[in-house]
Amino acid sequence: MMKARMAAVLLVLLAGGAWAAPEGAAGTDRGVFEVPELKRVEITDQFFAPRREALGRVTLMSQWAQLGKHHDVDNFRVAAGELTGAHQGMMFNDSDVYKWLEAASYVLAKHPDSPAAAPVAELTRLIPEAQMPDGYLDTYYRIFAPDHRWRELDLNHELYCSGHFIEAACARSETSGDRRLLAAAERLGDCIAAEFGPGKNEGVPGHEEVELALIRLYRVTGNPAYLDTAAFFIDRRGRDPHYKRELLRDVGGAAKVSQAARKLRALDPVKPDQERVDVGMIFKPSALLRAIADISSGRYFQMDRPLAEQTVAVGHSVRAMYFCTGAADLCLERDDPGLRSALTSIWDRTITRRTYVTGGMGSLPIIEGFGRDYELPNRAYSETCAAIASFFFSHRMLRLTGEAKYADQMERALDNAILSGISLDGTKYFYQNPLTAAGKTQRQDWYKVACCPPNIARLLASLERYLYGEGKDAWVHQYVSGTADLELAAGKVRLTVASGLPWAGTVKVRVAPERPARFVLRLRVPGWSGASRVRVVGDAQEYRPQPGTYLALDREWKPGDEVELVFDLAPRLLPSPPEVKEDRGKVAILAGPLVYCLEDRDNPGINVHRVELDPQAPLAAEYRGDLLGGLAVVKARARDGRELVAVPYYAWDNRGPSHMEVWIKEAK
Numbered sequence: 001m002m003k004a005r006m007a008a009v010l011l012v013l014l015a016g017g018a019w020a021a022p023e024g025a026a027g028t029d030r031g032v033f034e035v036p037e038l039k040r041v042e043i044t045d046q047f048f049a050p051r052r053e054a055l056g057r058v059t060l061m062s063q064w065a066q067l068g069k070h071h072d073v074d075n076f077r078v079a080a081g082e083l084t085g086a087h088q089g090m091m092f093n094d095s096d097v098y099k100w101l102e103a104a105s106y107v108l109a110k111h112p113d114s115p116a117a118a119p120v121a122e123l124t125r126l127i128p129e130a131q132m133p134d135g136y137l138d139t140y141y142r143i144f145a146p147d148h149r150w151r152e153l154d155l156n157h158e159l160y161c162s163g164h165f166i167e168a169a170c171a172r173s174e175t176s177g178d179r180r181l182l183a184a185a186e187r188l189g190d191c192i193a194a195e196f197g198p199g200k201n202e203g204v205p206g207h208e209e210v211e212l213a214l215i216r217l218y219r220v221t222g223n224p225a226y227l228d229t230a231a232f233f234i235d236r237r238g239r240d241p242h243y244k245r246e247l248l249r250d251v252g253g254a255a256k257v258s259q260a261a262r263k264l265r266a267l268d269p270v271k272p273d274q275e276r277v278d279v280g281m282i283f284k285p286s287a288l289l290r291a292i293a294d295i296s297s298g299r300y301f302q303m304d305r306p307l308a309e310q311t312v313a314v315g316h317s318v319r320a321m322y323f324c325t326g327a328a329d330l331c332l333e334r335d336d337p338g339l340r341s342a343l344t345s346i347w348d349r350t351i352t353r354r355t356y357v358t359g360g361m362g363s364l365p366i367i368e369g370f371g372r373d374y375e376l377p378n379r380a381y382s383e384t385c386a387a388i389a390s391f392f393f394s395h396r397m398l399r400l401t402g403e404a405k406y407a408d409q410m411e412r413a414l415d416n417a418i419l420s421g422i423s424l425d426g427t428k429y430f431y432q433n434p435l436t437a438a439g440k441t442q443r444q445d446w447y448k449v450a451c452c453p454p455n456i457a458r459l460l461a462s463l464e465r466y467l468y469g470e471g472k473d474a475w476v477h478q479y480v481s482g483t484a485d486l487e488l489a490a491g492k493v494r495l496t497v498a499s500g501l502p503w504a505g506t507v508k509v510r511v512a513p514e515r516p517a518r519f520v521l522r523l524r525v526p527g528w529s530g531a532s533r534v535r536v537v538g539d540a541q542e543y544r545p546q547p548g549t550y551l552a553l554d555r556e557w558k559p560g561d562e563v564e565l566v567f568d569l570a571p572r573l574l575p576s577p578p579e580v581k582e583d584r585g586k587v588a589i590l591a592g593p594l595v596y597c598l599e600d601r602d603n604p605g606i607n608v609h610r611v612e613l614d615p616q617a618p619l620a621a622e623y624r625g626d627l628l629g630g631l632a633v634v635k636a637r638a639r640d641g642r643e644l645v646a647v648p649y650y651a652w653d654n655r656g657p658s659h660m661e662v663w664i665k666e667a668k
């Protein structure tokens, strides 16, 4: 007995820490379903598999080359003392390396022979070398001003970068069992927990992300200090009565650090990179005034009031959505009715009034953020990262509630504003995702601020995490062909999904429990499907479920059972909300979850910005295997009878520059 206990203690120590509780062991309610491990889900889908194949074949290694070319990896070598010189690039570029590492970890879980293995091994060695002895990790501050660390929190990005490292380390540990990076993340988490909290450093990060990451670290390690620190950051935000004074102090501090940076960079033989593409924006004076108002009030940072008192997302969109994601994660761990109700309102109002039809977010380029309700200009900022962050927020709300509207929104963002962020060949990226273009907007190889490319890589590489739910019931949130080995209270079950989406409306879900078992299979009935039919093959009963719900099939399931779902994919016209000034009298073409757009190359001789669509003429979808990797175009009619051909928004700008419109004038 004694020996067994000693062996258990030894195992815990060998495993790398005193907190070795596995996921789910903290004794808290994690929402209405659990997320199955990535390795138990396979994706063979006609729509997503080619994108993920391009990710593994081209995207990952081309991104690694970009990170190398732009000194992002060398910044770690300088911080580790392995290379002389200075930090180059933006102060937050460490986070791009971490997001890439997270993406590579997911890919390696399925493809251990991927060429990404060597760079992942190098980063596993290098990153801990760049840490300070107490676990602090940030190459910009370590190189330029270690004595300024954790000081200019509003303006700089130490905690944001820390969060992305923690996420990458958790991903690597979860998918490979290699705990070396996780050990480094725990040292960093300990450093953050020692620094921040009531009566200690009471600052909060200028760019949220560390909150959700610390909760992820808590789930992996069981160490409650990480959850407490995340809770502190979330609760403290918006409660600083001296916000403006702190901000001014930060401006002074950050100026000193960048002065030190300039001096050191002047001595560095490495030339500052000139090749990155800037997002390039020209601002009107009125926009500048709004930005000043947003920043000085704290709205830009979601610091103008506590989250529990907010009713809609404000300020910088990526910041706001990561913040809400972290807060929803906190609700999954510690029930907080006030916070939960605020998150529900924020989600509802932000989605209905401050989100583009594509699921994109962010109307004001100058703050990369939210405008007023229904202020949705088509030149749209709509940063790829904001759509990705909103996808995470919706996923957490789905876990909290089990309501289908959240899964609908995940699908809308993914299939439109997120997939548009990367070219079909996996080599070029949009930072902004406008809903109109005049022949000049094109995806780029890389950006001066390159947050979006590795962010889309990590999402596509971990898509498995968002399709199913397990625990008490079996959930199918997204119909992506493949298999899932779910672990239910009633036993193990394999689901095999054969989905025609988004080109054909029939989906088959084969249910194979290890042995016959009674459980509830919850199948999402998308909000976009006006008329859906569901039946268990062999049963006489046919269900006609409401759109935007989960159909719960509670029965004794046995191997070989199959459910057939038929969704309505007929193309439809969506009138713009009358409150959106720029789109009054316009319609968008949708089919299933996809938003369509007109590109001029499919409509020769037609001005896509001015053409008037005849709303009475029927719409017809036509699958074209030869076009853009295979997709359905939608054909409509102009007022003068000419044919209009629309392509899915995600696929635009894959054939050279074009004029493009999502919202089309409706002929009266």
Ligand SMILES: [Zn+2]
Binding pocket: 383, 384, 385, 386, 431, 450, 451, 452, 453, 455
């Ligand atoms: Zn971004």
